[in-house]
Every structure is written in structure tokens, then in C-alpha cells.
Amino acid sequence: MDPVYVLKKPLLTEKSTAAQEHANVYHFEVDRRATKVVIKEAVEKAFGVTVVKVNTTTLKGLTRRTRFGYVQDSKTKKAMVRLKDGDAIELI
Numbered sequence: 001m002d003p004v005y006v007l008k009k010p011l012l013t014e015k016s017t018a019a020q021e022h023a024n025v026y027h028f029e030v031d032r033r034a035t036k037v038v039i040k041e042a043v044e045k046a047f048g049v050t051v052v053k054v055n056t057t058t059l060k061g062l063t064r065r066t067r068f069g070y071v072q073d074s075k076t077k078k079a080m081v082r083l084k085d086g087d088a089i090e091l092i
Contacts, residue, residue: 003042006034010091011078024083026091032058032077039079050084 008029016027030039036054043051057080061073083089 001031001034001038003038003045006031006038006042007046012091019080024085024087026081026083026089028079028081030056030077030079032075034077034079036079039081043081047089049087049089051081052084053082055080055082 008031011027011029013027016025019025019027026043028039028043030042034042036056039056040051040054043049057078059076059078061075063070063072065071
């Protein structure tokens with residue numbers, strides 16, 4: 001998988017912003033097929049930082065009710081990337 005297509009978008013929530021400040025951990029929405037090794041390479045290539053650890057989780061798609069019945073959204077994958085001390089990513 002090409003590292004360019006691995007990272008979809010950064011996740012900027014209150015919890016992820018606190019993790020950036022205190023633990024140097026950044027959250028990204030990634031491609032569902034991406035492995036931890038591929039995610040690590042993509043972050044290092046895109047931002048020029050050193051990745052220490054990658055944690056991933058797959059989020060189940062929500063079921064929504066429409067006028068035609070129930071529809072289930074697609075699954076998404078979230079990656080929490082810990083950087084080496086002193087490294088940072090400018091997301092805004």
C-alpha cells in the first residue's frame with residue numbers, strides 16, 4: 001500500500017489535543033487495510049518525525065434509521081501515533 005493513501009485525516013478532539021500536549025500522541029483516521037508498520041512509515045515520510053509506537057483500533061460503523069429502513073455506515077480505523085521526545089507535528 002502506498003504511504004500517501006494511508007493517512008486520511010487528523011482527528012482533532014478534546015481528548016486527542018490533550019494527548020498531544022501531555023504524551024506527544026497524535027490521532028489519525030487511516031485506511032482500514034493499513035497495518036501498524038505501514039502507518040509508521042507513512043507518518044515518518046509525511047511529517048519527517050520519528051515514530052516510537054503505533055496503536056490502532058477499528059471502529060464499528062453506526063446504524064442509522066432512514067425512511068427506507070436501517071443503513072449501516074462503513075467501518076473506520078483510528079491510529080494513535082506516539083512520537084519521539086522533541087518531535088512534533090503542526091496540524092493546524
